[in-house]
Amino acid sequence: MRRVVVGVTGTLGSLAALHRAAAEARVRDAELRVVLAWQAPGGELGGRNGLGPRALAQCRTAAVERLREVLDTAFRAAKPGVTLAGITVRGTPGAALVDAARGVEDLLVVGTGSRAPLRRLRPSVARYCLAHAACPVLVVPPSPLQVEFDAAHRRNFWRIPLDARELGP
Template structure:
């Protein structure tokens, strides 16, 4: 069965990618597989960092709850119209997405992520990794215009630059 795989985090960009993935799944008559990757707190069970044995289970529970929230928010108004499977995967987002979309007939959708140089330095691009390592076609969804404007407003607030409300209506 063909699948459309999309990674989500709950950001505006990932919700936009989720909606695009649902549209692609309807067109292709494919299953929509929504992936949320989770990483356990530093260390693993049995390590010397002092984590309780229940830390990985708590992390997984939080990831499942987060995935439910994202799907509820994204499809509150209208259902996706395709078979949908939610999946929480332990590991990095980029590896989880490439491993999930391993069939050549699959389609992998990812958000383009931040284009800010500092953020790219601190957090490697999931989209670039998927483009380089996926065995299937990859569709990178650009950020929404609203997301770009919100970023501008946040930067202006951070630097305490006055905002003229007329600039928002252009």
């Protein structure tokens, strides 16, 4: 069966990617596979040094609960209209998504993530997927509303006054 694989975190960008993936799955008559990747606190070193099986089980449980919250937020009003599979994977997001979308007929959907300067220090999941996926990758840009929200947040953070001329068309 063909699959549309989408990575989620719960951010507005990942919810936009999830809705786009659901639409693509309906058009393609494919299964929608929603993947939430998680890592132990401290990354893989934290998993090997000091975190016992009980702590890792708690991390896994938290990831499953987070995935349930994301799916509930995304599809509370209306069901996706396709077969839905939610999966939590321990690992880095890019590698987990590429591994989940192994088939050539699969489609991998990812959001672009934040373009804030400090967040760009982290590796880009979308770039990783574009470079390593064996299937087509659809990268969903942030919504215009998210872009405006980020701009307002930056303006408030740096205490830049709002120019009233920016509000009108």
